[in-house]
Amino acid sequence: MRESRIGAWIAFGIGALYFILPLIATFEFSLRMKRGEYSFEAYRVVFADPRFQASFTYSVGQALATIFVGIALVVPTAYWVRLRAPQFRPIVEFITLLPLVIPAIVIVFGYLRIFNSSSLIPLTDTNLGTDALLMFGYVTLALPYLYRAVDTGLQAIDVRTLTESAESLGANAFTILTRVILPNIRPALLSGAFLTFAIVIGEFTFAALLNRPAFGPYLQLLGANRAYEPSALAIMAFLVTWACMGLMQLASRGLRLPTTDTR
Amino acid sequence: MSATSPETRHGAPFAAARSPMAWLGIVPFMIFAILFLLWPTAHLVIGAFESKDGGFTFANIANLTQPAILNAYWLSIRISAASAFLGGLLGFALAYAAISGGLPRWIRPTLTTFSGVASNFAGVPLAFAFIATLGRTGLVTTLLVKWFDFNLYHTGFTILSFWGLTLTYLYFQIPLMVLILTPALDGLKKEWREAASILGASSLQYWLRIAIPVLWPSLLGAVLLLFANAFGAVATAYALTGSSLNIVPILLFAQIRGDVLHNPNLGYALALGMIVITALSNLAYIWLRAWSERWVK
Numbered sequence: 001m002r003e004s005r006i007g008a009w010i011a012f013g014i015g016a017l018y019f020i021l022p023l024i025a026t027f028e029f030s031l032r033m034k035r036g037e038y039s040f041e042a043y044r045v046v047f048a049d050p051r052f053q054a055s056f057t058y059s060v061g062q063a064l065a066t067i068f069v070g071i072a073l074v075v076p077t078a079y080w081v082r083l084r085a086p087q088f089r090p091i092v093e094f095i096t097l098l099p100l101v102i103p104a105i106v107i108v109f110g111y112l113r114i115f116n117s118s119s120l121i122p123l124t125d126t127n128l129g130t131d132a133l134l135m136f137g138y139v140t141l142a143l144p145y146l147y148r149a150v151d152t153g154l155q156a157i158d159v160r161t162l163t164e165s166a167e168s169l170g171a172n173a174f175t176i177l178t179r180v181i182l183p184n185i186r187p188a189l190l191s192g193a194f195l196t197f198a199i200v201i202g203e204f205t206f207a208a209l210l211n212r213p214a215f216g217p218y219l220q221l222l223g224a225n226r227a228y229e230p231s232a233l234a235i236m237a238f239l240v241t242w243a244c245m246g247l248m249q250l251a252s253r254g255l256r257l258p259t260t261d262t263r
Numbered sequence: 264m265s266a267t268s269p270e271t272r273h274g275a276p277f278a279a280a281r282s283p284m285a286w287l288g289i290v291p292f293m294i295f296a297i298l299f300l301l302w303p304t305a306h307l308v309i310g311a312f313e314s315k316d317g318g319f320t321f322a323n324i325a326n327l328t329q330p331a332i333l334n335a336y337w338l339s340i341r342i343s344a345a346s347a348f349l350g351g352l353l354g355f356a357l358a359y360a361a362i363s364g365g366l367p368r369w370i371r372p373t374l375t376t377f378s379g380v381a382s383n384f385a386g387v388p389l390a391f392a393f394i395a396t397l398g399r400t401g402l403v404t405t406l407l408v409k410w411f412d413f414n415l416y417h418t419g420f421t422i423l424s425f426w427g428l429t430l431t432y433l434y435f436q437i438p439l440m441v442l443i444l445t446p447a448l449d450g451l452k453k454e455w456r457e458a459a460s461i462l463g464a465s466s467l468q469y470w471l472r473i474a475i476p477v478l479w480p481s482l483l484g485a486v487l488l489l490f491a492n493a494f495g496a497v498a499t500a501y502a503l504t505g506s507s508l509n510i511v512p513i514l515l516f517a518q519i520r521g522d523v524l525h526n527p528n529l530g531y532a533l534a535l536g537m538i539v540i541t542a543l544s545n546l547a548y549i550w551l552r553a554w555s556e557r558w559v560k
Binding site for chain 1: 285286288289291298300301302304307357359360365379381383384386388390393396401402434437491495497498512515516519520530545
């Protein structure tokens with residue numbers, strides 16, 4: 001099948017061109033800040049911008065909080081469903097898939113209606129409350145990925161035997177989860193965590209509509225007002241995403257998890 | 264047995280395991296889901312059927328047919344459909360080339376990794392990348408003028424248009440297609456092709472009579488998923504076009520920020536329309552995937 005091999009090379013070549021050209025263009029553009037020469041001036045300007053540091057730090061904080069709360073929510077639930085309450089599996093799995101069905105902008109629209117200052121739970125009244133709401137929103141966005149990563153991880157170990165041996169040695173539920181289950185599904189957790197980080201770090205819709213000083217809205221604002229810095233930031237964002245995905249693959253190498261399953 | 268001691272929140276005692284208390288363990292998760300997913304959505308859905316004084320009405324749904332909103336839906340559907348169809352086609356070609364095209368072995372893992380990155384490289388940075396590439400002073404635009412004396416912008420193209428947005432969306436749509444389709448392509452057994460060619464089938468016959476009939480539920484399902492994916496995307500479009508392109512997510516964004524429709528309940532109806540469209544395409548995807556899994560094992 002010589003002809004099909006030529007066809008394959010053509011498909012691959014066009015694909016590579018389409019995917020690499022924008023990266024080259026963006027990188028080239030980001031180097032043009034000083035007239036007449038290539039320089040890393042745009043990167044220097046960005047790094048020196050206090051709003052960059054503040055918004056990036058804020059989003060890293062949000063991402064870490066999301067990962068922590070997400071794991072605290074998903075691991076006990078997935079563990080419990082697997083071990084004690086398999087009859088609830090369909091409903092729990094259905095709920096974890098809903099964030100893929102309901103667009104993020106619709107979810108945050110609902111938040112603004114039911115957590116505003118005239119509601120029962122006026123989370124948006126304070127900055128801290130809004131930060132918490134944003135974090136819970138990110139946990140919702142990450143739910144489909146995190147739940148499936150954890151569930152695949154639990155599938156690969158013998159949950160029942162591990163639990164029973166720990167119980168017979170006198171461990172309580174909290175000890176079993178933190179000292180026995182968590183270490184055993186570490187690759188799955190890491191893989192879910194890196195994906196969550198990649199989702200949260202540049203997220204725009206939630207942060208913009210909840211009016212929080214996150215990295216995504218900062219990027220958008222800069223893009224509307226500056227020429228070269230946005231390109232520099234786009235390159236950095238690409239590198240961060242790349243790092244997250246690379247670490248994710250590295251983390252999941254140990255377990256037979258379909259890493260292609262990012263959706 | 265310490266069946267009654269509520270030591271930790273998720274730690275409902277194990278001794279009580281196979282009792283009717285099993286539901287207790289998923290209570291925290293359910294509370295979370297109701298608070299941050301189900302209730303917010305239900306609130307909008309109910310609001311879409313409420314008049315300003317709180318009575319039941321279909322008026323908001325009927326109001327969606329006004330030209331500005333209908334145009335927004337139509338443009339959104341066209342952009343999502345174009346990016347889903349092209350993304351599906353090109354993603355399929357790319358995945359097939361990497362898996363069964365006889366290319367060097369390193370290409371497949373490279374493509375998978377890159378697809379994982381690119382399908383997550385959406386939003387604001389992606390918009391920047393395409394402005395730097397195909398914007399008025401973008402690299403490709405200027406090189407086309409310099410090398411071929413061809414000005415893209417004289418053809419009526421701008422990055423802020425239907426094709427501009429579609430081309431940008433393809434950057435995350437194609438990789439997503441590659442990721443979804445890889446398992447289905449792996450299920451396409453080599454023996455089938457060999458058997459077909461031994462029996463004298465041409466390449467075309469193999470595709471029309473064997474590969475496509477086996478693959479089409481996966482293909483169609485994946486394209487529907489891409490459609491929903493593009494339909495709900497906000498950040499890329501907003502960063503690329505501001506509010507100059509009238510698509511549903513942008514309209515809803517403006518409505519949430521400043522009630523541009525001058526009717527909050529109409530805003531809820533707009534959101535309901537989005538849910539209905541993405542839900543239908545997702546349900547069709549799930550149904551088609553279940554259907555195809557019966558064949559491709």
